[in-house]
Amino acid sequence: MELSVGGEYGIVIDAVGAEQFAWLRERAYAGWVLIMDEETERYCLPRIERYLGSTPLVKIVVPAGERHKHLDTCKFIWEEMFRGGVGRRWCCLNLGGGVIGDMGGFAAGTFKRGIDFVQIPTTLLSQVDASVGGKLGIDFYEVKNSIGLFANPQAVWVDAGFLGTLPEREIRSGYAEIIKHALIADEQQWSELRDIKDIRGLDWPAVIERSVDIKRQVVLKDPFERGIRKALNFGHTIGHAVESYFLHREDRLLHGEAIAIGMITESWLSHETGDLSAAALDDIRDYCLRVYGHQHVPEASFPVLLDLMRQDKKNDTEAINFTFLEKPGEAVVNKTATADMITRSLAYYNSLGS
Template identity: 65%
Template sequence: MKTSVANKYDITFGPLTAEHFDWLHARNYAGWVVLVDTNTREHCLPLIEEYLDHDNLVFIECEPGETNKNLDTCQDIWTNMFEGGVGRRWCAICLGGGVLEDMSGFAASTFKRGIDFLQIPTTLLSQVDSSVGGKLGVDFYELKNSIGLFADPIAVWIDPTFLKTLPPREVRSGYAEIIKHALIADAEQWSQLQQITDLSLVDWTQIIPQSVNIKREIVLEDPFERGRRKALNFGHTIGHAIESFFLETDQRLFHGEAIAAGMIMEAKLATSFSRLSATDYGAIETYFLRIYGHQSIPESAFPELLGLMRQDKKNEDARINFTLLEAPGKAVINKTVPEADILAVLRYYNSLG
């Protein structure tokens, strides 16, 4: 069991065993509340069910997907917690991807002013991104993660075995965050990733710890996103807006697909508003299009996308704020870009299709 310390909790890499749950038993919780969605209940829960041997167990099942990451679902979680007799000395075990982790961690951290929670991420996206850093929350007012808080789990257990339960599109979505980590902080890893063309052949046991440690180091330096941690937002100013827009259509994009498009556009902006070279940009554009293809964005949606970007949490005034690249492995935060240039890069991206 390989362990990496992140703030006040452990991140472990490798197969889940009885040893993990012995550690949890030793904390003497009055009970465990296990949160799953309909997918993880069917495909992931059977992989650990033999270890869920506490005398007081409550299971809560949620509907999967970003459209259910809201306060209504949290209310259902809280109701089930109360009706199940969950108390302050219980621990919530969150078995799921990023949507469930964000939401169940938020629900646990606010229930009776907060109970402990443990994260067992089951998707590539959650293993390399949402399970690290203590950001929790739900979507509100058509904005991703606009209601939430910072709270750390007692531990994160990352088992790549769960990735075998995923369809290829889910794996590809999570891979976008791995690329992002390399682009903002590890030029050598970026060079290595560009050699990958078939995600079904990747040895995730090597790549996941490397990617997690990039984020862990950034979070340790800046836990509340007042400085360097903003680098993790590369691709997300435009990407989150695209994701939110398509969420309301019949062409819903996965998170990583939207962020991949956002990284293409924000890297293009960096050639004008930072110091990213045309050569480095070309490599970024080529690789993302190879892995993710292209998603045309209706020009009629551009005003709505700008409106969503203006509401972005990273903005400190009326201007739209970005993290941009200076070079692969080096990001610069708090770069504002005029709306005319954002519109121009949206049109440029559409021209690539």
């Protein structure tokens, strides 16, 4: 299956193999850069290594994890590119999860004013969300993705076979983006997801295709996030702040776990300030708690979280910008909430664990 993003690039949902690499060779690049982290080098590289052939290749391995998604790691990538003789007619292959896709794409998009790149996402999170849409970047000043750019890949190769290399917790993390896509744009899919008791038995290629297509359609309408594309940030204003806060703690949260907190709190805000029904809020709350459990957010962190939200790149003014739900399947962008309301939403979430 291949989905086109406005003729700019294709998203191939299939096993990565000889066909994709033959397509890449036909483009006659001078060489390839392969960016991966320690985990994907160990678990994912063997799946594609036999297709690399004799094309000049520079392999760059970086530490795994969101805490390494920063300028120093990019500096290392750029230095390795220079040492390897990488030029403008090279192509960068980003083999990994959302961190590698975001950071590898950012490094490629800025190296010598930009070289081509291909996304090969290996986590569920990156397959349904991070690899699609051309948003690239790194974390800076403790704010997620605050330095970056828009640049489209030459292709995205989505291979559900890579999911077999992941622990169950990582699968659940990526599943949060599937929930989000359904809540903002596909009421029927949300109804289907609510009936799923165990996500381990899902037909992942079919689920991934449906979720990717939701994001693809939103991106086509608003490639530079000036309007409706902000709907994709549902759950992320609070969720990103929570993720950043927990990043350097021993009880660190994965992205999807933090976004689940964001979806519950932002659904509560949608109900308190807008049209989302109490029944819909209850459904979203109960489902997210069933999949992700409950993680207490220390009350002492609330001022820190608010400061992180104020730094969010989606804000156009001093107000904190949100996407709210009118009902499952329908989102409304450019909504705001007061600091008091946001604090109350976090208190509401904490009360669910008592």
